[in-house]
Amino acid sequence: MEKEESTEQRKQARLAIMELANMISVPMALNAVVRLNVADAIWQGGANNPLSAAEILPRLLPAGGGDAENLQRLLRMLASYGVFYEHLSAGERKYSLTDVGKTLVTDEQGLSYAHYVLQHHQDALMRAWPMVHEAVVDPTKEPFERANGEPAYGYYLKHPEMNDLMVRAMSGVSVPFIRAMLEGYDGFQGVEKLVDVGGSGGDCLRMILEKHPTIKEGINFDLPEVVAKAPQIPFVTHVGGDMFKFIPQGDAIFMKILAIHGLERIKVVLIVVGRSIYDILADSRSWRFTDWKESKLY
Numbered sequence: 001m002e003k004e005e006s007t008e009q010r011k012q013a014r015l016a017i018m019e020l021a022n023m024i025s026v027p028m029a030l031n032a033v034v035r036l037n038v039a040d041a042i043w044q045g046g047a048n049n050p051l052s053a054a055e056i057l058p059r060l061l062p063a064g065g066g067d068a069e070n071l072q073r074l075l076r077m078l079a080s081y082g083v084f085y086e087h088l089s090a091g092e093r094k095y096s097l098t099d100v101g102k103t104l105v106t107d108e109q110g111l112s113y114a115h116y117v118l119q120h121h122q123d124a125l126m127r128a129w130p131m132v133h134e135a136v137v138d139p140t141k142e143p144f145e146r147a148n149g150e151p152a153y154g155y156y157l158k159h160p161e162m163n164d165l166m167v168r169a170m171s172g173v174s175v176p177f178i179r180a181m182l183e184g185y186d187g188f189q190g191v192e193k194l195v196d197v198g199g200s201g202g203d204c205l206r207m208i209l210e211k212h213p214t215i216k217e218g219i220n221f222d223l224p225e226v227v228a229k230a231p232q233i234p235f236v237t238h239v240g241g242d243m244f245k246f247i248p249q250g251d252a253i254f255m256k257i258l259a260i261h262g263l264e265r266i267k268v269v270l271i272v273v274g275r276s277i278y279d280i281l282a283d284s285r286s287w288r289f290t291d292w293k294e295s296k297l298y
């Protein structure tokens with residue numbers, strides 16, 4: 001040991017590793033408040049008044065049901081991660097929503113980030129996490145497949161409830177994202193036929209076409225089982241298929257995904273990859289690289 005066990009630095013290190021070891025409690029607490037629909041209970045049409053756990057509880061469960069103390073534990077935990085504000089008054093703890101918490105409030109279209117939270121904590125995904133180290137030992141099989149017997153999308157399609165949740169989760173995330181993107185992005189000039197690859201229920205295309213009537217036709221391309229359930233959208237045709245086998249023709253291909261492999265052979269116009277979608281959005285100069293005319297993979 002380089003230093004004494006009792007130095008402040010080592011004490012902090014031990015606390016830090018314990019916090020990391022227990023970190024699962026944070027997303028699980030988040031998952032719990034989403035399942036209980038705490039955000040809507042506090043929001044109450046925009047009131048967002050600070051409420052105690054005992055005041056929130058009857059808004060979640062039939063009168064007399066539930067445990068306010070356990071609810072408060074969840075609220076306190078998530079207050080320390082910026083989801084709720086904690087208001088201390090006369091020894092009582094009350095909670096309102098922060099901006100982060102407000103993303104879980106159901107909007108007038110029935111959307112929020114709540115389904116995105118649920119989607120990430122579905123049983124099949126949770127089963128895959130303890131297998132992550134196997135990806136180092138043998139990268140030929142993804143942890144999801146190791147845990148569930150087949151790759152993620154094949155599995156989703158056999159479990160319609162998972163697929164439905166995926167579509168709702170993507171709508172909840174993508175509608176506000178595309179709304180913000182369309183305020184600043186002007187790369188669609190000259191495009192009359194736009195193909196959205198992996199377009200899910202077609203929300204992105206619908207919003208792009210509403211904003212840019214010069215785009216006469218949209219093709220929402222996704223797996224057959226996904227487009228089979230997609231709603232009708234004016235000027236949009238849903239086409240089912242596997243993008244690794246073919247992609248419908250268009251003046252431009254739009255793609256908004258979080259992570260996907262093997263795209264090298266696809267002519268891509270816009271890719272928003274990874275966790276930094278809002279960072280890209282925040283820096284308007286970054287949008288230059290998404291200009292459809294460049295037609296390159298970035």
Ligand SMILES: C[S@@+](CC[C@H](N)C(=O)[O-])C[C@H]1O[C@@H](n2cnc3c(N)ncnc32)[C@H](O)[C@@H]1O
Binds near residue numbers: 174222255256258
């Ligand atoms: C992360 S979601 C993105 C959905 C949408 N672009 C958005 O941002 O809201 C990825 C989409 O890719 C679709 N997908 C996955 N594999 C595909 C494939 N081989 N061919 C076509 N679509 C695929 C999924 O069904 C899913 O709708």
